[in-house]
Amino acid sequence: xxxxxxxxxxxxxWKSLTEGETPWIRVGAALCGKAAGSDAVLVALxxxxxxxxxxxxxSEVGCLGPCFAEPLVDVQLPGGSRVIYRDxxxxxxxxxxxxxxxLGTPVAHLALGYIGESSIDGIPALSAHPMKASETRIAxxxxxxxxxxxxxxxxxxxxxxxxxxxxTEMTAQEMLEQVNASGLRGRGGAAFATGTKWNFLAGSxxxxxxxxxxxxxxxxGAFNDKGILESxxxxxxxxxILAGYATGASNGYIFVRxxxxxxxxxxxxxxxxxxxxxxxxxxxxxxxxSFDLEVALTGDSYVSGEETALMEAIEGKRxxxxxxxxxxxxxxxxxxxxxxxxxxxxxYVPEIVAKGGAWFAGIxxxxxxxxxxxxxxxxxxxxxxxxxxMGLNLNQVxxxxxxxxxxxxxxxxxxxxxxxxGVLGVDNMDLALDFEVFREAGAILGSGGIIAADxxxxxxxxxxxxxxxxxxxxxxxxxPCRMGMSHLLEVLERICRLEGERGDLELMRSVGLNMQxxxxxxxxxxxxxxxxxxIKYFGPEFDAHVLERRCPTGACLGVKFSPKLTRR
Amino acid sequence: xxxxxxxxxxAIHNQPQPTVTVLSSLLAVxxxxxxxxxDAVEEVADLTGTTINDVWAVASFYPNFRFDPPCEHQLExxxxxxxxxxxxxxxxxxxxxxxxxxxxGDTSDGKLSLRYNTCLGACAQAPVISADHNLMxxxxxxKVRAAVTALLASxxxxxxxxx
Ligand SMILES: Cc1cc2nc3c(=O)[nH]c(=O)nc-3n(C[C@H](O)[C@H](O)[C@H](O)COP(=O)(O)O)c2cc1C
Ligand code: FES
Numbered sequence: 001x002x003x004x005x006x007x008x009x010x011x012x013x014w015k016s017l018t019e020g021e022t023p024w025i026r027v028g029a030a031l032c033g034k035a036a037g038s039d040a041v042l043v044a045l046x047x048x049x050x051x052x053x054x055x056x057x058x059s060e061v062g063c064l065g066p067c068f069a070e071p072l073v074d075v076q077l078p079g080g081s082r083v084i085y086r087d088x089x090x091x092x093x094x095x096x097x098x099x100x101x102x103l104g105t106p107v108a109h110l111a112l113g114y115i116g117e118s119s120i121d122g123i124p125a126l127s128a129h130p131m132k133a134s135e136t137r138i139a140x141x142x143x144x145x146x147x148x149x150x151x152x153x154x155x156x157x158x159x160x161x162x163x164x165x166x167x168t169e170m171t172a173q174e175m176l177e178q179v180n181a182s183g184l185r186g187r188g189g190a191a192f193a194t195g196t197k198w199n200f201l202a203g204s205x206x207x208x209x210x211x212x213x214x215x216x217x218x219x220x221g222a223f224n225d226k227g228i229l230e231s232x233x234x235x236x237x238x239x240x241i242l243a244g245y246a247t248g249a250s251n252g253y254i255f256v257r258x259x260x261x262x263x264x265x266x267x268x269x270x271x272x273x274x275x276x277x278x279x280x281x282x283x284x285x286x287x288x289x290s291f292d293l294e295v296a297l298t299g300d301s302y303v304s305g306e307e308t309a310l311m312e313a314i315e316g317k318r319x320x321x322x323x324x325x326x327x328x329x330x331x332x333x334x335x336x337x338x339x340x341x342x343x344x345x346x347x348y349v350p351e352i353v354a355k356g357g358a359w360f361a362g363i364x365x366x367x368x369x370x371x372x373x374x375x376x377x378x379x380x381x382x383x384x385x386x387x388x389x390m391g392l393n394l395n396q397v398x399x400x401x402x403x404x405x406x407x408x409x410x411x412x413x414x415x416x417x418x419x420x421x422g423v424l425g426v427d428n429m430d431l432a433l434d435f436e437v438f439r440e441a442g443a444i445l446g447s448g449g450i451i452a453a454d455x456x457x458x459x460x461x462x463x464x465x466x467x468x469x470x471x472x473x474x475x476x477x478x479x480p481c482r483m484g485m486s487h488l489l490e491v492l493e494r495i496c497r498l499e500g501e502r503g504d505l506e507l508m509r510s511v512g513l514n515m516q517x518x519x520x521x522x523x524x525x526x527x528x529x530x531x532x533x534x535i536k537y538f539g540p541e542f543d544a545h546v547l548e549r550r551c552p553t554g555a556c557l558g559v560k561f562s563p564k565l566t567r568r
Numbered sequence: 569x570x571x572x573x574x575x576x577x578x579a580i581h582n583q584p585q586p587t588v589t590v591l592s593s594l595l596a597v598x599x600x601x602x603x604x605x606x607d608a609v610e611e612v613a614d615l616t617g618t619t620i621n622d623v624w625a626v627a628s629f630y631p632n633f634r635f636d637p638p639c640e641h642q643l644e645x646x647x648x649x650x651x652x653x654x655x656x657x658x659x660x661x662x663x664x665x666x667x668x669x670x671x672x673g674d675t676s677d678g679k680l681s682l683r684y685n686t687c688l689g690a691c692a693q694a695p696v697i698s699a700d701h702n703l704m705x706x707x708x709x710x711k712v713r714a715a716v717t718a719l720l721a722s723x724x725x726x727x728x729x730x731x
Pocket of ligand 2: 220221222604631646647650651652686687688689691694695
């Protein structure tokens with residue numbers, strides 16, 4: 001099938017789904033939906049439809065964003081607007097079917113909002129919800145809207161147009177220029193210019209070159225990579241093929257952590273479908289470009305997400321970082337030139353190619369172009385995943401989008417950019433979402449995880465928990481990190497037990513500086529951040545623990561659990 | 569146990585990942601059998617042209633691998649920062665108490681294997697647990713006690729008597 005025929009077929013299928021004979025019921029079934037109980041809701045919907053003897057198409061879709069309201073059920077009558085129901089239980093699922101699906105009367109008191117042209121009595125537009133009002137969706141444009149298991153739904157919504165367009169109308173050089181012009185920077189942590197990185201790989205004339213998509217996402221508090229991969233896997237697949245085309249790469253891998261079944265299965269399914277339709281493999285869409293892609297899994301290891309450790313894991317080894325140089329663009333996976341990008345980075349690419357680099361560069365703030373894809377967690381009223389233009393400030397994110405702290409409590413701090421990013425005190429809430437602004441404040445915007453903590457949080461206890469994570473996840477290859485993390489944890493545990501000693505903060509500082517200077521990868525180099533930032537903003541609270549031997553919140557007095565087994 | 573050997577061979581040869589490596593083979597065995605039997609280490613070494621030592625080196629690095637048959641049920645409790653801030657410590661304490669253990673490990677009756685997880689990926693629903701690989705969010709000490717009871721009363725996902 002030519003792409004024009006594919007697109008026409010996709011269109012026909014989409015129309016019959018949204019304007020055909022039967023209602024379409026979408027159930028949020030990403031990790032957030034599952035954790036909220038979507039499986040039971042799905043069963044209830046099916047049996048309820050059967051009992052009423054009505055036909056409807058049910059699809060498990062990805063994450064629409066407002067995870068706090070999961071399980072979400074989205075009912076669309078043929079040709080009508082979608083009604084998004086919140087906190088659905090098996091019981092309310094029955095009510096929704098009986099009233100909305102059978103009688104055509106939406107159940108206003110169960111609805112979060114509607115999406116579509118025609119308004120619905122008693123139900124607000126979802127776009128007016130605080131979590132939605134500031135959104136600009138690029139990478140998340142399809143998340144929660146389409147069935148991620150159906151490639152035709154992606155194509156019907158403009159998918160693979162950019163690939164078709166570049167294979168037929170653009171040279172690799174022209175594509176690189178668009179990506180350079182977009183100002184796109186890596187969303188995996190370091191915010192390195194994507195175009196520059198691609199140029200390195202494009203410069204190598206080796207026949208076998210790799211493009212790797214990093215969905216390790218070990219950062220607790222971050223779920224947007226997994227969220228994108230399971231909500232709209234084809235935008236990632238298309239982004240990878242485009243990266244391959246621009247850089248002249250022959251092969252790619254999507255790298256995911258074993259055990260996250262949703263993202264893994266969605267990614268595998270998407271790759272398979274793309275092969276079936278000739279979007280992967282030999283002579284893509286009849287062009288002379290060929291590219292092979294597969295999904296590779298890692299075991300549990302945070303450091304697996306570091307780019308050289310990732311290559312070790314794909315090669316099947318212990319995921320320990322390599323020495324650099326040589327850099328991956330020269331000697332990478334299986335010794336071949338390699339480019340590594342984060343899921344979010346690659347998910348932007350189809351839209352950048354379709355709409356042009358200048359369009360993307362027109363969104364955002366300073367050198368941080370485009371959007372920030374944030375994961376909001378902690379005691380916030382609205383937790384979930386949002387995509388907003390760079391440049392909004394943390395106040396807007398926390399108080400407008402996330403609706404402030406639950407129970408009217410005060411915010412104490414936020415933890416951004418993963419455990420290694422450290423914490424920010426409340427005086428910093430005017431910081432704009434911008435890589436440089438965050439860096440200047442000593443924080444990391446990184447992959448977009450924002451964990452809020454309220455006034456009841458003990459900073460020493462939280463720091464101990466963060467360092468317990470970092471210690472557990474140290475791969476053990478270089479000793480400044482391996483020993484340093486253990487040493488920091490030992491001291492923090494002592495302080496938590498209110499047995500800290502004068503000089504403990506100074507001791508941690510000297511350990512931390514050695515880690516910074518001597519560690520092989522970012523894990524150890526940044527590993528002191530949680531401690532140094534905590535002391536910077538909450539020094540007196542550390543003093544209370546060490547000098548006065550008291551924990552102002554009492555949190556340190558409770559029991560603590562963390563894994564005893566570290567890597568062997 | 570010829571049956572086990574056959575299952576190992578089948579798991580390794582039917583693995584979904586086209587690029588076959590030591591790690592991909594071990595993950596396939598873990599998925600199919602629930603642990604890495606000694607025979608699997610040997611077979612993976614043979615298949616990938618490495619040594620038993622090389623395979624052990626990989627298997628021992630990733631804490632998701634275990635080397636003896638798992639219990640009938642698996643319970644994972646998230647201790648990551650988002651969950652920590654939302655009360656994971658109290659949830660873990662209640663779960664341990666309900667199971668009757670002090671920490672990670674297997675119960676002596678072979679009913680339940682319990683592990684901590686650094687992040688189950690549903691942080692917006694913190695605190696999160698996973699019962700036989702089903703995610704359950706918004707836990708409280710009361711809810712997790714009920715979840716443990718329900719888990720122990722449910723049929724084992726891998727049939728009778730472990731693995
Ligand atoms: C300890 C450690 C863990 C990392 N984990 C991830 C990860 O899970 N996902 C990711 O995209 N990048 C991770 N990175 C960053 C990668 O090394 C790499 O910079 C990134 O994948 C490049 O993609 P980008 O240019 O699109 O940002 C990690 C780095 C370190 C030091
Ligand atoms: S921190 Fe518990 S699910 Fe992410």
